[in-house]
Structures are given as structure tokens and as C-alpha cells.
Amino acid sequence: MIDIHSHILAGIDDGAKDFGDTLNMLRHAANEGITKIIATPHHNNGKYVNNASDIKNKVIELNERIKDQGLSIEILPGQETRIYGDLLEDYEKGEILTLNHSKYLFIELPSNHVPRYTKQLLFDIQLAGLLPIIVHPERNSEIIEHPSILYKLIEKGAATQVTASSVTGHFGKKIKKFSLQLIEAGQAHFIASDAHNLSGRTFRLREAYDEIGKEFGSELVYMFQENAELVVEGNTIYRQPPLEIKKKKFLGIF
Ligand code: FE
Numbered sequence: 001m002i003d004i005h006s007h008i009l010a011g012i013d014d015g016a017k018d019f020g021d022t023l024n025m026l027r028h029a030a031n032e033g034i035t036k037i038i039a040t041p042h043h044n045n046g047k048y049v050n051n052a053s054d055i056k057n058k059v060i061e062l063n064e065r066i067k068d069q070g071l072s073i074e075i076l077p078g079q080e081t082r083i084y085g086d087l088l089e090d091y092e093k094g095e096i097l098t099l100n101h102s103k104y105l106f107i108e109l110p111s112n113h114v115p116r117y118t119k120q121l122l123f124d125i126q127l128a129g130l131l132p133i134i135v136h137p138e139r140n141s142e143i144i145e146h147p148s149i150l151y152k153l154i155e156k157g158a159a160t161q162v163t164a165s166s167v168t169g170h171f172g173k174k175i176k177k178f179s180l181q182l183i184e185a186g187q188a189h190f191i192a193s194d195a196h197n198l199s200g201r202t203f204r205l206r207e208a209y210d211e212i213g214k215e216f217g218s219e220l221v222y223m224f225q226e227n228a229e230l231v232v233e234g235n236t237i238y239r240q241p242p243l244e245i246k247k248k249k250f251l252g253i254f
Contacts, residue, residue: 002036002228003029003205004099005106005135005161005192008075009058012050013042015196022062023069028198030073032206036232038078038099040106045082052097055079076100076232080135082108083115088124098130102234105130106161113142114149122158136163136194138179139171147181147245154187154242161190164208165201180215186240190231191224 007015008022016022029037039059041050059077066073079097081087090096091105098105105125109118125132134153137143137160143150154160162179169176182188191212193203213221227237 001032001034001205001209001225002038002232003034003193003195003203004038004078004190004228004231005040005080005163005194006037007039007041007194007196008037009039009041009055009062012054012058013048015041019065021197023071024198025195025203026066026071026073029193029195029203030071032203034073034203034205036074036076038076038232040078040080040099042108043079043081043096044084045080045108050079051095052077052079053094055097078106080106080108082110083118083121085117085121087121088128091128091130099133100232100234102231103130104159104231104237105132106135107132107158108135109137109140109143111140114140119153119156122153123156126157131157131159133159133161133190135161136166138162138166138175138182144174144178147178150182150187151185151242151244159189159237159239160187161192162188163194164191164204165194167191167208167211168204170200170204181245183212183216183220185243185245187242187245189224189237189239190227192228 010016010018010022042048043050056077059075062075078099122132137150166175166179193205195203209221223238230237
């Protein structure tokens with residue numbers, strides 16, 4: 001399995017604190033069956049700044065240390081960038097990193113709203129030849145209240161990554177239900193851990209895929225797993241036309 005979202009690099013955001021943490025997380029991931037992990041440190045989220053060159057160097061260094069430890073897991077470069085107006089300008093400057101140097105770019109929205117300029121910026125990102133992946137939309141409170149906002153962004157070409165722990169219910173019942181609705185509606189393109197540690201925010205990738213297999217069948221699990229591989233290889237992902245999520249009428253009331 002490939003995990004395309006993680007905070008595995010030590011001491012640069014709210015993920016692994018030191019190399020010991022990183023190693024423990026990697027051992028756990030390897031036991032879960034994960035063979036490749038994209039390191040996606042927070043960038044420009046108001047707390048952490050991690051420019052492309054720093055991340056690339058840290059990934060090279062970590063892969064060397066992994067070899068010394070005899071672990072068979074590979075770390076690839078990425079970045080989790082909070083949406084901001086000058087993002088494309090900074091991409092041109094070389095500060096923004098796509099997932100493993102592909103055309104796929106992680107975009108994080110604020111947790112409680114969707115900025116008005118999102119639609120235009122995601123469009124401009126695509127004009128620049130990149131493909132935006134909105135990370136964990138299932139945890140954004142404005143999207144939970146108004147799922148049509150996300151639907152419209154996907155319709156216009158954006159992809160989404162749902163977090164494994166959302167699917168397994170570790171962020172609560174409401175987020176689990178919404179995650180499954182997004183998956184059912186073809187509005188999810190990737191499942192990833194967004195692992196920060198081994199306690200509250202661990203991997204649970206295998207568990208999430210098991211849950212999706214139970215709910216929707218193994219074909220969808222293969223699609224998600226294959227999409228993660230296609231991103232790492234820089235190829236085009238599978239996607240279906242998204243369906244709108246309709247609020248269900250309450251049964252029994254006519
Ligand atoms: Fe993250």
C-alpha cells in the first residue's frame with residue numbers, strides 16, 4: 001500500500017517530534033503493509049512554513065537513515081499547503097512541492113470555511129498544468145453543511161483525499177457518515193492516513209480500506225489503491241463523474 005499523506009518528517013510541524021518518533025511510525029506503517037509514504041509537511045498554515053527545498057533535503061536524509069535501519073519503506077517528497085492567494089506565484093518561485101514531483105498538488109482548506117477565491121484559484125492551478133487534490137474535505141465544517149460547494153469544485157476538475165481515520169469513525173459519527181457519502185457519490189479519489197503520531201492520529205489505512213470494502217466492495221478499494229500508485233508514478237488517476245449528495249428525506253413523513 002502507498003500512503004500519500006503523512007507528517008512523518010521529524011521536528012518540522014505537528015507530526016513526528018524526533019527521529020525516534022519517525023522510526024516508530026515507519027515500523028508501524030510497514031507492519032500495516034505500507035511500502036511507500038509521501039511526506040507532506042504543513043506549509044503556510046499560519047503555524048508552519050516548510051519550503052520545497054527543505055522538504056526535498058529532509059526526504060533524502062530520511063531515506064538514507066531508513067536504509068541504515070534496514071527498513072523496507074520508501075519516503076517520497078510532498079507538501080500540504082494551506083490555500084492562499086499567492087500560491088501559484090510561489091509555485092513559480094519553486095517554494096511549492098507537488099506529490100513526488102507529479103502534477104498533483106495537495107491543497108488544504110481552513111477547517112471551518114471555504115474561502116471565496118477557492119474556485120478561481122483551483123481553476124488557475126489547473127491552467128498552470130497542475131491537478132489540485134483537496135485534502136480531508138470531510139472535516140471542513142462549511143462543506144459538511146453545504147456539500148454542494150465541494151461537488152462544484154470536483155465538477156470543475158479538483159480531486160479529493162479522504163482521511164482513513166474519518167472513514168473508521170475516529171473523528172466521530174458525523175464525519176464517518178459524510179466520508180462514506182462522499183465515497184458513494186464518487187467525490188473521493190484517494191484515501192490516506194494524514195498520520196501525525198501513533199496515538200490519536202495514526203495510520204489506520206488498512207482499517208479504512210477494510211471498512212470501504214465491507215460497505216462498497218473490493219473494486220473501490222483497488223481503485224483507491226491504484227490511484228495512490230498512479231500519483232506516485234505521475235500518471236492520470238481514475239475518476240468518475242461525481243454525483244450530488246442529496247439530503248435524504250426523513251422516512252415516514254409524507
Ligand atoms: Fe495533513
